[in-house]
Amino acid sequence: MTTPLADYAMFAGRRIAIVEHMQNHPFVLGLRQAREHGLEIWLLTGDRSWYTHGHDWDTHPLAAAVDRVIDVDTTDVEAVLATVTGPGGRPLVDGLTSFSDYHTVLAAQAARRLGLPGPDPAAVETANVKDRLRVALGDVPYNIPHRRVSRADELAEAARELGFPMIAKPPAEAISYGVRRVDTLAELTEAFQELSQVRQSLRGQPRSGDVLLETYVEGEEVSVETMTVDGRTHVFGVTSKDLFGDPAYIECGHTFPVPLPDEERDALYSVVRATLAAIGYRHGPCHTEVRRTKTGWRVIEANPRTPSSCMTMLVTDVTGRSPILDAWLLAIGETPPIEPVVHRGGAAVRMIYPERRGTLKRIDGIEAASAVPGVQVLLHAEKGDKLLQRMDNSACVGFTYCSGPDRLAARELADRAAGFLDFVVEEDGAVEDGAVEDEPDASGGEAEGAGRDGRS
Template identity: 50%
Template sequence: MTPDSGPPGRAGFTGAGGVTGAGGVTDATDTRKVTGFAGKRLALVESMLHSAFYDGIHAARDLGCEIWLLVQGVEWYTDGKPFDDHPLARVDKVIHTDTHDPGAIIDAVTDTDGRPQVDGILSFSDYHTEATAVVAESLGLPSQGLEAVTAANHKHVLRGLLGDDPANVPHFLVTSPDEVREAIRRVGLPLIAKPPSEAISYGVRKCHDESEATAAYEELSSFKRSLRGQPRPGHVLFEQYVPGTEISVESMTAGGVTHFYGATSKDLHRTTMLEEAHSFPVQLPPGTWEQVTAAVDRTLRAIGYRQGPAHTEVKLTGDGPKIIEVNTRLPAHMISTMVADVCGANPHLVAKLLALGGDPSPGLVGEGVTPAAAVVVLFPDRPGVLTAVRGIDRAEENEGVVVTLHADPGATVASRLDNSASVGFVYAHAETAGAALAKARHAASLITVETHEED
């Protein structure tokens, strides 16, 4: 399916059952109608990487919101460079604490009498959303819902809660080597093996036979800590491989209703399952968008999601939509930028306003600045130390193309097979998602990412 096949099934911004999403009109570049930030203080527990998230922080600050950033350490963000030069350094307050420990976070955001010094707390980092939800509920602050965040972060829990929903897929949590064969019997081949509690596609493997499944278990079961250092038991989730077209669904739950911005295309690497390109909004065949939004809505209700953004991965199959994963956060890879540019909404502001207990209605939807957009992720051809990224000027000679880098020469790149190996994005606007993707791909083909082996 191409990004533009079939009649519109895009950002028809509807809630469950076809209820029109709330909200007035806000231009994508005009945040003056988004109110409720002035005089408020928001604690952010860590951050996802890249400029979309940094810009989202400063957009809220520009509207009068004071931002406290809680971090375990700044090394995750700086790659050895001075933190003072980093966009995150421009928040109102940086607090160093154990961001995996709810008790430490509570101590950081309360006064000596245990009263919260912030009006809300939020995290877009999968590794910190659970601790953040614990703190929010402990302090009586607006919360996405601890059970919902836990289910989203631990994929086997999500599968269990979906139960016999037609959007679920066969799965088996492998906890020991002697369960691999039984898992294959129940799930079938080919299958997907993944750590059940990880993010950024880390460790996801497609296995075609028993030997590959066994090798995947042996490899992934050795992961005893997450990428952010949290202890893990080493279990591996086997899921039935579902053939079909994969998309992601971008939504925002507010006031008990889930509003849908639209669907994003996903181009995946053949073996690593890494996301290499996206376009928005995908147009779907008649009736498919309604089936997809109904499946996502059922899923968010099943996990008890109260409020906030969701980035839900869905496979379109002959048996209807299948839920792959739910992420109770804003998406990476500039997808939120595409949503803002096309839908005239700023999901970063809406999510922060919800966390502050505000009414996001004026900023939920508005007038976009382009009909469609696309992004291609720049990956190095081989692991090592980044030497140079060449061809950016030629790429940006194409109208509507912008290249953004988030790795500098000297940085180690592609040291592991996940989305952190990317060095930048090629972003493009056009009249249709297909045209935007073609433009971004052409521009990306003019760029060379050069590396050399580490000493």
């Protein structure tokens, strides 16, 4: 990853508190870059073991990438406020934020209580609770028909209302956890029975057991990466979203930027800007997922944070602006000089998933993968890790990343490098290629998969 072209000298002498953090290389890199420009970083965390998975915290990349780690209940806004407040209620930090889907609302609430810059907490919550986003959008053509159900006896009526196929998913989760397509009432009933048993999030917050149902919309899916400053939404560009497909919708790769005809691009940007305006989101980064259908663009989700899975690296290498650093500038009250956004070249990432469950014994092919021109091999699993297989992005064990003059050429190189990697696992006394476990606990990494951060 190249160093951002723009200067982030405005970080010098400032301090920010981050409520939990995203995992893996791009986010640790962002921490290091911010500190290089003089930003002091406090990491607030409720459970260090969520990051280390049994390893020593002092050897974890996050430990060396921040100035201070504060152990606090990050589900309790009063506890968070107490750690960053001095005498007379004076904030000890210049900004407070989070990129964790499970903590963005609390961070927005805490920032508002402290009088620090940040988005409206209600807007963040509306985006995070996916049926509230649907309600906020109303009857616009880019919305999707939906219904939230609490009981099994509501399913038949929901099927008549929405029709098949449909998508079933938890109303509020991350990393595509629980998302699946259902084509029959039997499949819908099975999905409901499973999802309604989920009574806490992957980070331990209580859940109702309700299930969100949406009409399935066919089409190519992309994401739009934005930064909203004082109500004006700036667009970095469009990212491809390669999916494994039915029945679960798990990301396996991305390229940036996706070229679109002027009229189609303008329509897409208009939909994204209107979506953020509808929920009152006026401050901060957003990663909005949209599908191109025969009848136009349809909004899948709006995530009020920076994108994951190395997408920030894609944006930075192509535009020269770091969404991570720009978001932290906003959090400390500075206006990042985002526009004009200029695209130079293209970039691609492939997400690596093991094939079978087991305890990781070794990874073969790293040298060959790293020898592919222009490719970075970014792995976050190591010997002894219990590699997980769940139908979401937590099964990802690393990335192959490439940037260059063309996004498709970069994708070909990233794919080539990924083909060399072989995860050898030990299962029931035997050695096999692959990894993963059928029923993992809630320690799978949000948005960027399980495992330790920044290993390459």
